[in-house]
Amino acid sequence: MSDLLESALNPKTVAIIGASENIHKIGGRPIFYMQKWGFKGTIYPINPSREEVQGLKSYPSLAALPEVPELVLIVVAGDKAVEAVEECAQRGVKSVVVIASGFGEVDEAGRATQQRMTDAARAKGMRIYGPNTHGLANFGTGAIAGFSTMFIECPPQDGPIAVLSQSGGMSAMVYGLLRQKGLGVRHVHATGNEADVTVSDMAWAIAHDPEVKLLLLYLENIANPEVLARTAEYARSRDLPIIAVKSGRSASGQKAATTHTGALANEDRTVDAFFKKHGIWRVRDPHAQALVAEAYLKGWRPAGNRLVVISNSGASCVMGADAAEDNGLQMATLAQSTQQAVAKSLPGFATTTNPIDITAALLSNSGLFSEVLPAVAQDPSADMFFINIPVAGAGYDVEAFARDTASFEKQTGKPVAVAAWQDSVADVFRRAGVATFENEGDAVGVLGQLAAHTRLMKEKSVVWHDLPSVQVPDGQHQYLSEAQSLALLSQHGVPVIQHILCRDEDEIRNAFATLGGPVAVKGCAAQIPHKTEYGLVTLNVRDADRAVQVFREQMQKMRAMKVDDPAVLVAAMAQGRHEFMIGARFDPVFGPVVMVGAGGKYVEALKDYAVILPPFSQEQVLAALNGLRMAPILEGIRGEPPVDVVALSAVTVAVGKIMFAAGSKIASLDLNPVMVGAQGEGAVVVDALIERSV
Structure with missing residues (x-):
């Protein structure tokens, strides 16, 4: 510190x-x-x-x-x-x-x-x-330079949690929610307008407090992401989870943030990509932070995402399985020996596969928990357990259920979450130290978050050692011409459509003879970045005479627009299964940002794309593509072959390297469409536009 x-x-x-x-x-x-x-x-x-x-x-x-x-x-x-x-x-x-x-x-x-x-x-x-700001509070030292009423409403108790927030109100709220759950909190700091010290600065300092085991952040903007990235890297090295709320997800929220702390809103998908890259888990609100805190403090780090569901209700078993799918968890396939051991304890009509329905027999035999839980404890396919208790109380030995569950958790060392909506039942489990929730959605959601966040924190950082030396051509205009853009991309390993730049009719005829038909004929000038809007794109030109005619028309239009260096680009017509787009921009806060997703003329309407921050690997691009709405199409449906996503990911990495190496020299880059063929057929950039930084 x-x-x-x-x-x-x-x-x-x-x-x-x-x-x-x-x-x-x-x-x-x-x-x-x-x-x-x-x-x-x-x-x-x-x-x-x-x-x-x-x-x-x-x-x-x-x-x-x-x-x-x-x-x-x-x-x-x-x-x-x-x-x-x-x-x-x-x-x-x-x-x-x-x-x-x-x-x-x-x-x-x-x-x-x-x-x-x-x-x-x-x-x-x-x-x-x-x-x-509401000020600062360190309950480990008693240094409280703040005035929050919540410290009266919920008296402090030193503990392993730190709450860092731009908003004083949110810092108090998270603190209060945690204290109501009986959890101790060491640090509660609000940075307000962040004229100087930011949440990121505070996080770096607090991450070095060895007593802190969980770091909760509330952000309205991310002013110095390099510090937060460094903090996250250090936190991962000491297994310190960071869970963040970043408000201003909507346009209205971003506007409100500027009147609250004077924050400049960050583009939301870029924020998501930043958090994911650095192993920070994002939740929607402070309630979600408080909901998961106890589970993180238990030190659970699931080895996988396979869940076992146990209940005394068949319907609750089904609900638990549904919740597992909703939260990206797999239902574990229990070993035959495990099922046989479970069957010895349960009535013949009970279900011994996963989910395990111990039935209403639990009312007459309170020992079923103590018999069933050890039977599944060491099953190698189980990474975590969910126990759903929709009905208990009078006649049930709830104290025994809770003791058995707590013993089971200690025995396995694996995450165990219980859902019990009856306060009388839930309180018994909580007193036994078992993570207990009101419903299966919350309980299984917490387990799903633990599994996914653990996986994210363990993901190795990507380092690019073979960066190119990117030189952006000089010019007086904001954009490069399409020919210049394609040339820059091709120079650095991006496959681009075969094309020829022409300035007279003989060159047009030679280009058509070289490329063969059909071809695309497009006006090419740095002054006209968006050619379609001016009628400067003609597709599927099938003979040389037609190509010459289009050339004349386009040159006439560009001269009328007083273009200083008009030319026409003749390009082969690309074939492919699907149109994609790869975009990139230099963000003033986060640096290079790359986008990949559905392309073509509907790109703005569909907005089906993923955002990735360099450096990244092909595997990370593939994972991002799998998260798109169009992902099922990529695998091939109705007899169609799978799309060559490996080729698309390779192009995305190459574009990322160009942006990363160029630094702030390139303001934006737009490749649309990128035509991608069936598996093994590759990908090719058909149209490209690169914007210089000014």
Whole structure:
């Protein structure tokens, strides 16, 4: 942990500018919390109107303190907050938490004021948390530079979870949900507008706390993804799961985010790709984070995704199997020896295959759990277990069921989740330490997430060692011509359609003779990136005379448009099973971003594509293609052969390498269509457009 972040998370001295005697005011809460929950350092209230605040000597100003505090909490608002930040910087304070709002989240004037404040801090090496924040809380040290009411509603308990959030409200909510489940939380930090310190910065520091076993993030934007990527890599190395909520998934949500923390919204599919690449699991909301926390803290890391379902209801067995499929889990095929062992304990009408229906006989024989569970415990095909109890209570030995389940979990070391909607039943299982949920959807969803996230965290990072040297041709226009675009791609191993650039009628005839018919004839000029809109694309031209006629028409149109270097590109007509698109752009936050999916003229309407961040492997491209809506078509249906997705993935990797090597020199790249044949027939780029960075 850096010294500057240490000064905020584990300070020896804390001052509160705007300190209050009233513990229900923002300036009073931090003093109350630190005194109540074990802060060992020195607290300096600053309030010129009082000699004492909450039993502590009060000082009229920062200058009046006997020493320079490491951390200062600034509760005063507006210009006074800015002045306080500037004074803290001048006096050598290491970190300040600015509670006040009305800065970058409001308007341009607020952003300018926030920047002035930040510049003053950076000039002296001081870090700012906020503004517009609920503050920081480290319950491991008692350093609580925040005012959240939730710390009163749900009293703190130190534990292995860290909550880092741009939003103070969301940090409090996640904390409250976790505490209601009886889980201890060590860190609860809100970064607000992130004028300086971001959630990513905090995550890097907190990931190095050896007591933290689960890291929960709430983000409205990702300002410095390189830090978060480095954090995720380190977290994976020490088996620290990161679960993130990234709000602003919709256009409306993105707009709302800009008025909340002043965040600049990130494109959502790119965010998904970033999280996936770095082993961060994304969930929809804080409730989903709290739902899975206990399971992660048990240290479960499933070896696979094969599930065994056990219930005292046949219908619940069916529901469990449905939930397994919904969550990407396979129903395990139990060994014959396992089924025989189960059959010895169950009535003859019970089901011993998976799912296992122990039937209503459980009411008259409470020992069925203790007999059936050991029988399936060591089955090699079982990676995790789900026990669904739709009915229990009076007449059932629920205490025995819970003990047996807890013993079974300890014996196998594998994930075990229980669904019990009756509070009286669920409470017994929870007291026994068993992960218990209200319904099969939640229980099996958590198991599915554990399996998928474990697989994601174990995935090895891809490194590209053979990057090309990409040179983008000079020119005065924003785009390369199609001929230039195809040439650049071909130079770096991308298969492109056979084509010839022509500037007179003799060249057109020679091109047709060389390529044979039919051909495509297209106007080619850097000034006209979108040729179809101007009637500059003619397909299936079948003789040389027609090609010459089209050439004349297209040259006339381009001259009328005052194109400075008009030409016509004659290309072979490609054959293929399906049209795909491969796109790429240089994102100002994430760098190169590659897209692959359904192509052709309906690409914008269908939006069936995957986003991948370089570097990536062909196997990762294939996995992304399998997630498309069109994936079943790729395998071949109704007698059609499978599509050559291996060739498509190879082209995608080649494009990724071009973008990665070019850095910011290429703003965007659009290959559409990419014609892909049947398995073994390859892929070829038919049309390409490359945009220079300006």
